[in-house]
Amino acid sequence: MKAKLEDVAKLAGVSPTTVSRMMNNRGYVSEATKTKVRSAMEELNYFPNDIARSLFNKRTNLIGLILPTTANPFFGELTFHIENLCAAHGLKVLLCNSLNRIDKEEQYAEMLMRNQVDGIIVGTHNRGILNYKRANLAVVAIDRYLSETIPVVSSDNYEGGRLATQRLIDRGCRYILHFNGPAELETPAQLRRQAFEDIMQQQGLPHDTYEMELPLDREDQLAVIRRALDEHPEVDGIFASNDMIAASVIYEAGNRGMSIPDDLKVVGYDGTAVTSSLMPQLTTIRQPIEAIANTAITMLLREIEGEFDDTARQIVLPVELYEGTTA
Amino acid sequence: MKAKLEDVAKLAGVSPTTVSRMMNNRGYVSEATKTKVRSAMEELNYFPNDIARSLFNKRTNLIGLILPTTANPFFGELTFHIENLCAAHGLKVLLCNSLNRIDKEEQYAEMLMRNQVDGIIVGTHNRGILNYKRANLAVVAIDRYLSETIPVVSSDNYEGGRLATQRLIDRGCRYILHFNGPAELETPAQLRRQAFEDIMQQQGLPHDTYEMELPLDREDQLAVIRRALDEHPEVDGIFASNDMIAASVIYEAGNRGMSIPDDLKVVGYDGTAVTSSLMPQLTTIRQPIEAIANTAITMLLREIEGEFDDTARQIVLPVELYEGTTA
DNA sequence: CTGAAAGCGCTTACAG
């Protein structure tokens, strides 16, 4: 069986209190005793039971991470950075892929509460949020408005939308289509669409926006893209709200014998490392993924420690245009 | 404060024992009592503390997942499927991105033991494995040999290597280079290399293998690729052990004015959904990611339940060639 | 410098 603190104490000939004190560096323990205890730990191959400690401490150092799916490179990279930073802060990550499904989000929210997580980072719609409030849990949202009191970390979506749209116009596009997720008020990502529509309207240029539920598999994306291209044969520019969609647009354009960027210019969104590897030619808006992760963790830790600064309800990080050859 | 079982009991006018019995559907509780308890739970917005339950039950329903990084699409997708299946089985996933670094692997291994996980799925080298054994923990490896007793799930790497190599030869390649991770005996992925070298030797064709430490950032990969292309100007085919490397090869070939597939043919490896979206033209070997996840979970559950079937030490799943236009 | 006791929030024999 697994050794427990009591076994260590017995073997070392001291009380459990003393062993506990040693592990936590609390109170005085003589050098002689320390040595005895340490060798007892070695001998028994002892590891403290963090479950028992958590129960007493009312602090698990566990955080929940809810996002649509790590299969999407943006979230896969975000997850990597978040988990990495957590590990550096002694936090452990319980991963939840909700696929943006409300039923899953609710199940996960309950699961996290039962597991006494110290905080939650949410990158999904999440209606279960009401429950968090009651539990008065630390929560940080990424690119989502969840409630008045939950801080939001996002990149500058309006600026991203503006940069993408302007790039297409500068390159001579006069008829641009935009692909985005469903119009929902809760996410700042809608600002990309808003920027697009604002600018096109200002310039008096024809445009249209198509919505697709995310995550969507490739075939479904292609169906929307085909319809859009069919409905707008004059199109000469596309602003896609993520790089996968942009890639599918380019693929479908190829099927139709359109050449990129001559016949059609395409700008994507996210600009992950994976995109840089697999599609270095794609012009896209780069989100500062690591900075988003960093900011989210920092805010969450502040909330957990109770030093939450009420003024910083929303943090917006800069994006940049990556100039590929597709636009 | 958070309500606890005792609060529910008091409000319902019963003993904690009865409330516990209800939650666990154990023993008899009268309908009348059930109703009282249920409404008390509602009123207090009660959620059981799984930490406390775990302490008693010696079962956390927590599993650890150690892999290089979810930022790599293969692992991002694998993680998605594993977590998803775990959720369906009532298991929770503690995520660990080790970057194949031994120090991190060891830290994570200890962390997981302290947290009393019921089992671990390992997709990284992991020397910390010795400790698992002592803790006599359920472990399943993905594409890694960890020890005699730890079952391994992998796809058919030799066949994958064979398919890739044969494809290149069939398309007329006579001088093929292979890019792979460092030659280490612990991973079945070395069989890809072996298949490549076996076939090339059989056919008496010139070939060479270059190793790169993974995960490697794009610039470092490109450096190896440039060196390889410089050293072998006669090369007409490349078999890369993952799709990111294949993409970088194609990129560098473009820089050199080589046209794909006329001057150089390229086959990748992994064939993730992300690759299908971003690089549908890439000829690659598709690993059955969801099946790998499924098999790993099934085996781990069996180990946890103690019904481990000793005969199934290694499970090899079929791969397939996806025929793109790069080879 | 060290230990006995109580308690973290649950569950499970054991009684009744």
Add this chain to the structure above:
DNA sequence: CTGAAAGCGCTTACAG
């Protein structure tokens, strides 16, 4: 059908 007691593996006042 229901409850009092002990215990899961720790930690922390409180004594000494």
